[in-house]
Amino acid sequence: MGQRAVREALAGGLLSQPWRGVVMRAEDALKLSTRAEAALLVVGRPVVLSGPTSLALQGITAAESSNIHVTVPYERRIKSKPGLVVHQGCYRPTDVLEIDGLETFPIDLALAEFLCDGDRRTLFAAMDEAMRGLPPDHCRRLQENVRERLADRRDRRGIHRASTLLDLATGKAESPPESILRLVVVESGFPVPEPQYEITAIDGRVVYRLDMAWPSRRIALEYDGYVAHEERQDRDTERDARMAARGWITIRAVAADLRDPGRLLKELQDAFRRRSA
Incomplete structure (x- = not known):
């Protein structure tokens, strides 16, 4: 488009700039996938979508948030910005999956991370929703997978709370x-x-x-x-x-x-x- 055209589109509201260095069509600014992709571009690799953003991308409506959450390795010093929450963590390449081209945590790892950090009500509703509609043996397996992820966490804060909420979840709530x-x-x-x-x-x-x-x-x-x-x-x-x-x-x-x-x-x-x- 050229610099002048981009500036005019931003001034006219056709384009939106959530963070310095990235622009998007204004009509897409409310789309989770678009904002998530913008966050990955701003932070730069290695980075992965995590927590409530990862869960929302996988259909967990209780976790939906206006902020985009990402996780970077501990050695990266990236600051959070308004609307973009940066976490530090330890994860392996096998801990990352792609959804529509976006690198994100799988649901069990995202749940373990979210259960340890956040509003108790929101994260419990997210755990319950993730289990909704699953056969009993699949519910138990998901809980076991989340429990294993909790045991592997380097940061032990919030583990007890997460385990308590995990035990209480049934997946039977309708909302x-x-x-x-x-x-x-x-x-x-x-x-x-x-x-x-x-x-x-x-x-x-x-x-x-x-x-x-x-x-x-x-x-x-x-x-x-x-x-x-x-x-x-x-x-x-x-x-x-x-x-x-x-x-x-x-x-x-x-x-x-x-x-x-x-x-x-x-x-x-x-x-x-x-x-x-």
């Missing part, structure tokens, strides 16, 4: 908010609930599937996404009444409860107190 809700409940001191617990009729048919439940106490916890709840509020009210007739207490959580769980935890505490009595 990241459900995973976060489960973590909130367990970290508040309640027993670990059973995810996707099935209520069956006398002939064995599945009547209801609960987001999570404590069957021995007949307490159910349901997460209502805003849109879903608005569309089926009357039906949910009727369902709760039918569950009450079976001896169940149903507590419903909404998105606001993830930010401030005080109301939810009090209702749960009251329900457990009633069942204990």
